[in-house]
Amino acid sequence: MATTDVAMNREAFKTLVKNTLERRLFYIPSYKIYGGVAGFYDYGPWGCQVETNVLNLWRQHFVMEEDMWEIRCPCVTPEVVLKASGHVDKFTDLMVKDLKLGSCFRADHLLKDFLTKALEDDARLVAERAAAPQAVVPDRKSKKNVAEPLTPEQKLRMQSDLAGLDEFSGPELGEKIKAYSIKAPESGNDLSDPYPFNLMFSTQIGPTGTLHGYMRPETAQGIFVNFRDLYYESGNKLPFAAAQIGSAYRNEIAPRQGPMRVREFTMAEIEHFVNPDDKSHPKFKSVENLVVYLFPRAEQMALRDHVEMRIGDAVAQGIVDNETLGYFIARTYLFLTKLGIDKKRLRFRQHLANEMAHYAQDCWDAEIECSYGWFECVGCADRSAYDLKAHTAKSGQELTAYESFAEPKDVVQLTIVPNKKVLGKEFRRDQKILSESLEAMNREEALALKAKLEEKEKATYKVCSTGQEFTLTKEMVAIEEKVVKTHGRNFTPSVIEPSFGIGRIMYCLYEHCFYLRPAVPGEQVSSVFRFPPIVAPIKCTVFPLMQREVLNVKSKAMSNGLTRAGVSNKLDITGRSIGKRYARTDEVGIPFAITVDFDEGVTVRERDSKQQVRIPDAEVVDVVRDLSNGTVVWEDVAAKYKLVTVAEIEAEL
């Protein structure tokens, strides 16, 4: 019951926040006058300002402070680029169709919904019977209509299917759907077998119909294809990082998690290129003492909770693969908490082996807890050299860096050359993944395999990411190691990729900043967003105390002064009561309000404390600017200027 209560409170809270956000136009369902389209939201004035502020802070925190190159590429992308990146073949979800109506559903969602409901129904039934066992028989009319509790075997199977949901292949999902007799929601019609639906919005470039394109599913590819120029502009030196902020697209089958899962969204991505042999970070020392919630693979497998840990320890113990990845986890933590994300509801979850792409070295998602549960908002991945190699292979253009040695070196060169022809003949479609996996072997693995092949002619080889096993013969892969004298080397850099879903972060920020102010006499219960000034949609409201021309004129002058100083502000001369006007600015999270009356000076009120101080006319713009920038905090201002007493405040309202 406790779980249900929490869930219900969660739903009630979600609704409360949603209503506030939509009433005050943080979000507007897109194309509302035409009935809307699922998965699309407009940002109204306040939401738009918050996004601008979040992006400005991101630019300052990452691009400027880490000295990155920011670039901007188009969203329309020709097919060849996304063929190389793997999106054309693999960026899919499994879909089933209502065989009569043609409506579409995500296969895994249907199975999940069915299993969750069946287990919940069963739990309720068991609880009811335990509470009133005698009630069961009299209600019975015919055996058919009465639900029976699940057998232990049924229950176990359902629980195990629910846990294994993400790993089912298409055919497996199809079998489960058949086995449980799952039908189309609402219509109850039969469903098709699951089949992959590509999630990219597709289009044609130009009029000929021969150049196929897609709206980009991420901004990263634009950086990879420009690697060479950016490397050159960086003085041909590693490491360097490039960043991109922009729209990305995902044509969801049936989006249903509000602003957390949309079809068009803003991403901010960083590609940090490093020498794969040296993933240390020069500024790692500056963050090593930071303590964050980590949720390593081992904890997840053991069904334990996330743990608190120093970043320095996590890297030293090999829990986080390398310093650069650790550094970006720390910087991500600092960015999110600066925004106003609650650090108690922020953790970094490591990908399980089966979640990661087969080429990835290590991957941590920043998950933020909100009413939709723990939700991935940032991914920090070490993608090794996969992307640059993929584009090199497809375009024929070398995307490598050069390292010259101080003195010529005797270098042991390991070469792994899968014989794709032979592999293809033997393993067909698996050739590609097998070859990639072989090429990615480290020295130790490669030499062990070579030894085995030479000794026994055959060897069993396992592709870790998929668990498939292959029996290899000597002719299938050539592994060689020889010593050569070299003056330097060309190599494909590894890339560490922190990738931010800005819209998800914003939605979690709204939830974390939202609170209800208890009713006090003379006021209604009202809601407040406690945004830090730096992300608050605007910084300040200006009110005349009452509707008088002289006050309007002074208010307008004050507003203009703030604007000139770069402090975003809004003049409210609607003539609503002061209390109502405060409630309206609190509701959108504006941190400061200036009330203009007939005396010298003005009253400045802070949103959360509701404290008010008198500040001389000549000083107020500077004070509010410094408060907005965060160079001064309210406590200092409250200490410096005369506080207005409660009696004075009440007299005013």
Add this chain to the structure above:
Amino acid sequence: MATTDVAMNREAFKTLVKNTLERRLFYIPSYKIYGGVAGFYDYGPWGCQVETNVLNLWRQHFVMEEDMWEIRCPCVTPEVVLKASGHVDKFTDLMVKDLKLGSCFRADHLLKDFLTKALEDDARLVAERAAAPQAVVPDRKSKKNVAEPLTPEQKLRMQSDLAGLDEFSGPELGEKIKAYSIKAPESGNDLSDPYPFNLMFSTQIGPTGTLHGYMRPETAQGIFVNFRDLYYESGNKLPFAAAQIGSAYRNEIAPRQGPMRVREFTMAEIEHFVNPDDKSHPKFKSVENLVVYLFPRAEQMALRDHVEMRIGDAVAQGIVDNETLGYFIARTYLFLTKLGIDKKRLRFRQHLANEMAHYAQDCWDAEIECSYGWFECVGCADRSAYDLKAHTAKSGQELTAYESFAEPKDVVQLTIVPNKKVLGKEFRRDQKILSESLEAMNREEALALKAKLEEKEKATYKVCSTGQEFTLTKEMVAIEEKVVKTHGRNFTPSVIEPSFGIGRIMYCLYEHCFYLRPAVPGEQVSSVFRFPPIVAPIKCTVFPLMQREVLNVKSKAMSNGLTRAGVSNKLDITGRSIGKRYARTDEVGIPFAITVDFDEGVTVRERDSKQQVRIPDAEVVDVVRDLSNGTVVWEDVAAKYKLVTVAEIEAEL
């Protein structure tokens, strides 16, 4: 010959700027490693920063200073919205196809290229014959191979076709192409008849294949569909304005004007909603004395040049339709010149009657002169109530404002009701445009038509925008005027729309800011962008005088201090010579450079004057910040601090 020289210089200049912009990664042709795709450019680091700065300034200048609502809507747009706006039916260019190869061309471009070349060839031929008349006969081998000058009739027809290019219908263009025997470029194959090609990128939303969508061709529609909410958030008061910055798409048939005509671009649009009976602007007085280049319709028709005019006079004389439109022309001028656009190469050209949409009241394009000629970069249009009415009609949702009268009023209500059924029967496809035109009649026109119809049973009616004439009968349109007592009225607001093509403005800015610095002894000719600090990609470079650890440390500390103060900067510790490093920062338009040496204080150099001053360590961050914000100008700094002499500079290099 002079014209040719200018044209050649223009091309040489264009190439010079293009090379600099591409070498320093302001632009990178998108997907370059895959051979690129016409009409797409990436903004590399410097271009991306310039765009961010331009957009920030736009936000400050318009959204903040004019107190607008900024919103952000998706680019993916369902068909119904763009059906209502007219884009599905009318956002087309006329295209012809190579009948054998299938390659596509803009019909008007082919005709234009043919006529331009034919007239140029003729002019050259005439000139050659004039210079050496005796040379004609000996060169002749057979009559066929010798070009003959055009007859006066031929020449006149070509000139008139060239001038009338924009007005040809599809069939007319087809006839011209046949008449001149124009073939496909390069292949020489026959061409298809011209047919309209819709310029929107089209796509499917969701997996069902039943929800058709497009990438938006402008950001404006997102504002129109949200009119009701924004009006409410404005306290149900007019005027108010909403703005949107974002990507827009135009699937050009064959883009060929570099960064000036691309398929994906950033727009910044304003929709200012006003009462159609009162288009005065409260802040008009603040701009009325501004003098700008205007190119009114009358000047264009008389083949005269643009004129210099006070905005106040232009509105008073009715040249610009109303104060609000005049106000935005002035604010646009101020914005563009603040960016660094040369005011001598900026004019506002009024649309000719046949260029304007039939519903538009008045329209002025900000044209900027660059090596592509005078190019439309901003449109300022009074679109009357067209867009809101179109969405009301399509969605069935009222998009109106309400005006309550101080006292009940006797109001003469004019109603114009076209009988669409009868009109449709009689005029078929022309019904729509005819009905719209009838509904848009002012009182005078309507009453005149009514009188004529009552007197003579029939009347000729001309649709101004197309020039078509129709013979109307009484039953085709009901025109009524009666007196009613009313307390207020609902009405559809008019909208004034300033619409900015950010990419075009940026390209013109690059050309206007570019100059070559003459070689002085010891230096090479180098190029410089004289960006105002506010739009310069970054504000400052920091150099150590030479490669010494102690200087690197101090330089890094200085760079960090600048970053903390929000001054974007780049540290250059490449060890290139100081002269080369200056040349590299000049080349991307960074206005200030700090050189760190072994003494207390640093040298700060200004880009264009090449002046250098010594500034104490403790003051330099504040000075450079103020210079970057524009709160201080270089002349003040040069006056306050010790100038470094030429001898000292030369000793350093």
